[in-house]
Amino acid sequence: MSAPVSLSAWIEGVGLIAPGLPDWAHGAAVLAGRDAHLLAPSVLPAPMVLPPNERRRASRVVRVALASGLAALEQAGMAPSGVAAVFAASTADGHNCHALCETLASSDQRVSPTRFHNSLHNTPAGYWSIATGAMAASQSLCASDASFAAGLIETLVQIHATNAPCVLIAYDAEYPEPLASLRPIPDAAGISLALGPRPSPRSLARLDIRLGDGAATRLGTPSLETLRTAIPALRGLPLLEALASARGGELNLEYLAPLSLHLTLSPC
Amino acid sequence: MTPLHLAHHTVSCCAGDGLEALRLALRNGTSGLRPYRIEGLGTDTWIGEVHGLDDTPLPAPQAGFDCRNNRLARRGLAADGFEDAIRRRIAHHGPRRVGVVLGTSTSGILSTELAYRQRASEGGPLPSSLNYRGSHSTYSLADFVRTWLAIEGPAYVVSTACSSSAKAYAAAARLIHAGLIDAALVGGVDSLCFTTLHGFASLELTSPEPCRPYDAARSGISIGEAAAFAFLERPADSLDADAVLLLGCGESSDAYHMSSPHPEGLGARLAMEGALAQAGLDTADIDYINLHGTATPNNDSAEGHAVASLFGTRVAASSTKGVTGHTLGAAGALEISISAVALAEGLLPGSVHTRKLDPSIPIDYVLASRDAPLNRAMSNSFGFGGSNCSVIIGRAG
Numbered sequence: 269m270s271a272p273v274s275l276s277a278w279i280e281g282v283g284l285i286a287p288g289l290p291d292w293a294h295g296a297a298v299l300a301g302r303d304a305h306l307l308a309p310s311v312l313p314a315p316m317v318l319p320p321n322e323r324r325r326a327s328r329v330v331r332v333a334l335a336s337g338l339a340a341l342e343q344a345g346m347a348p349s350g351v352a353a354v355f356a357a358s359t360a361d362g363h364n365c366h367a368l369c370e371t372l373a374s375s376d377q378r379v380s381p382t383r384f385h386n387s388l389h390n391t392p393a394g395y396w397s398i399a400t401g402a403m404a405a406s407q408s409l410c411a412s413d414a415s416f417a418a419g420l421i422e423t424l425v426q427i428h429a430t431n432a433p434c435v436l437i438a439y440d441a442e443y444p445e446p447l448a449s450l451r452p453i454p455d456a457a458g459i460s461l462a463l464g465p466r467p468s469p470r471s472l473a474r475l476d477i478r479l480g481d482g483a484a485t486r487l488g489t490p491s492l493e494t495l496r497t498a499i500p501a502l503r504g505l506p507l508l509e510a511l512a513s514a515r516g517g518e519l520n521l522e523y524l525a526p527l528s529l530h531l532t533l534s535p536c
Numbered sequence: 537m538t539p540l541h542l543a544h545h546t547v548s549c550c551a552g553d554g555l556e557a558l559r560l561a562l563r564n565g566t567s568g569l570r571p572y573r574i575e576g577l578g579t580d581t582w583i584g585e586v587h588g589l590d591d592t593p594l595p596a597p598q599a600g601f602d603c604r605n606n607r608l609a610r611r612g613l614a615a616d617g618f619e620d621a622i623r624r625r626i627a628h629h630g631p632r633r634v635g636v637v638l639g640t641s642t643s644g645i646l647s648t649e650l651a652y653r654q655r656a657s658e659g660g661p662l663p664s665s666l667n668y669r670g671s672h673s674t675y676s677l678a679d680f681v682r683t684w685l686a687i688e689g690p691a692y693v694v695s696t697a698c699s700s701s702a703k704a705y706a707a708a709a710r711l712i713h714a715g716l717i718d719a720a721l722v723g724g725v726d727s728l729c730f731t732t733l734h735g736f737a738s739l740e741l742t743s744p745e746p747c748r749p750y751d752a753a754r755s756g757i758s759i760g761e762a763a764a765f766a767f768l769e770r771p772a773d774s775l776d777a778d779a780v781l782l783l784g785c786g787e788s789s790d791a792y793h794m795s796s797p798h799p800e801g802l803g804a805r806l807a808m809e810g811a812l813a814q815a816g817l818d819t820a821d822i823d824y825i826n827l828h829g830t831a832t833p834n835n836d837s838a839e840g841h842a843v844a845s846l847f848g849t850r851v852a853a854s855s856t857k858g859v860t861g862h863t864l865g866a867a868g869a870l871e872i873s874i875s876a877v878a879l880a881e882g883l884l885p886g887s888v889h890t891r892k893l894d895p896s897i898p899i900d901y902v903l904a905s906r907d908a909p910l911n912r913a914m915s916n917s918f919g920f921g922g923s924n925c926s927v928i929i930g931r932a933g
Binding site: 273275358359360365368369370372373374377378379380381383384385387388389390391393394395397398400401402403404405406407408409410411412414415418421422424425426428429446447449450451479523524526527 | 575576577632641645648649652653655656661662666668669672673674675676678679682688689690691692693694695696697703707710711713714715716730731734735736738739787788789790791792793794795802803806810919920921922923
């Protein structure tokens with residue numbers, strides 16, 4: 269059998285929003301073990317790139333996706349309007365879904381047009397392109413708890429196909445009850461990676477991925493390990509931990525059984 | 537792009553199960569649409585329903601995946617001997633070398649909608665029978681199909697509204713060309729649910745009559761449901777002349793509005809240009825365009841102007857949604873299959889229900905089906921959120 273195919277890209281910027289990890293600078297200090305992890309609800313900034321009306325109404329998935337994605341591109345020095353984007357999430361806006369299902373089960377079944385278009389899995393991608401003016405292709409995908417790895421694969425495959433940068437925007441947010449009991453996600457969180465096809469002065473690390481079947485790498489800090497398994501987008505935290513500690517090396521991200529995603533991280 | 541072989545494909549939609557039923561409906565101009573009242577709204581419209589899904593639950597080992605969308609997926613896999621054929625191809629390639637990339641917009645949300653109704657009438661929690669992962673989850677479609685066929689390669693669902701399953705073709709082709717897999721099960725499944733019926737009605741986009749694409753008096757969509765699948769792999773050294781190849785895909789974003797297309801179809805044009813560039817083809821190389829053509833005033837106008845600006849009146853074009861309805865996330869894959877049937881048959885599909893063409897859209901629109909030699913076809917799919925995808929397929933010989 270031939271050796272497994274490996275794809276590579278350079279990490280140019282990172283966006284992170286998670287409970288107790290308010291942004292990449294602070295999150296990196298926690299992930300590298302320099303600061304303690306103090307659990308606190310995720311802080312989702314209002315998307316200033318949207319017009320005031322849309323900004324006010326922006327849902328939690330839209331906020332987390334736009335904020336973490338833009339942070340990654342800013343660090344990378346990439347203009348959002350020219351970069352293809354891959355959005356990976358385990359579901360759409362859970363609060364909107366609940367409200368829609370309640371309306372459809374009520375005596376007055378008229379739904380609002382805004383609720384309807386906000387029910388789409390690709391709503392954050394739509395707002396992203398409207399806010400940034402990006403007319404490049406954008407992808408919105410889902411692989412349940414494996415969505416982070418699926419999005420990372422699609423991002424590197426796109427870079428392989430186009431030889432151009434691409435940003436991965438992985439995010440998730442909670443459902444309210446009663447759906448929360450069926451699908452418990454404790455909070456909103458997002459990890460974004462601005463990736464390029466070749467090294468630049470800003471490159472943080474080279475990333476190589478290939479399909480494998482090793483056990484998923486765990487995080488040493490119990491509160492972080494709990495987050496990794498509780499919020500699908502945070503299945504990517506082991507990659508950020510390796511990046512934050514600048515030690516590089518090999519790790520596995522959870523993917524779809526029997527597969528896992530094998531990563532080799534080489535700091536620049 | 538190096539062409540890929542649509543080694544097998546099939547569909548189930550309101551026109552029937554399998555390609556023969558589809559071919560007859562296209563040739564004879566028979567519509568699978570029927571009248572439907574949206575209960576609770578009192579709104580009358582037409583829908584394209586696949587019959588018999590209520591009576592065909594998934595068998596025990598896969599009961600956890602049981603929902604309307606996955607029943608429709610199973611129905612589609614069974615048509616034309618598709619499942620048996622691709623089980624052999626999966627064994628040939630090895631299960632880890634086969635990917636699953638499928639499109640859906642609403643997956644099994646109907647199960648949750650019905651559970652909320654039961655909760656509203658009976659009080660208390662959601663019924664314990666509701667299986668989120670097996671039905672509601674956006675990924676449940678690919679999860680079910682990958683499990684059903686014992687595929688072990690990479691998988692995901694593309695969910696970009698009505699461009700979903702066209703983009704699944706583009707994504708699967710990338711995975712093959714990157715070498716991560718040797719073959720992919722691609723396609724899309726979307727099924728009738730209240731979210732889309734009520735949602736499109738709230739936007740006043742459902743038509744009170746069967747949809748009339750590109751008609752001067754068009755008044756909106758007829759929502760349909762479908763499963764459409766294809767098996768993509770690298771072509772063998774020699775192919776039959778009738779074999780169909782995937783030649784190129786183009787994707788773009790409107791960056792304009794969440795539920796209205798760019799008025800001049802700028803994003804649509806970018807997607808069509810992207811597909812031509814990836815296929816290494818010129819507009820003169822395309823013989824037929826299967827339009828997105830939903831029959832809403834804005835969509836057909838925007839798409840029509842984009843097609844006119846790029847192709848003029850040189851290329852025959854039609855929307856087949858009068859036959860199948862608008863099958864939303866399945867529309868891309870369904871209409872790639874329709875385009876493949878058109879190539880294999882040498883058939884330009886007409887536009888059922890369209891009576892008087894919109895004179896403000898200067899394209900060569902096909903009203904009545906007719907025979908014509910066809911070598912290459914483009915299929916357009918555009919979705920809410922401004923997500924656009926065009927796919928070009930062609931005959932091998």
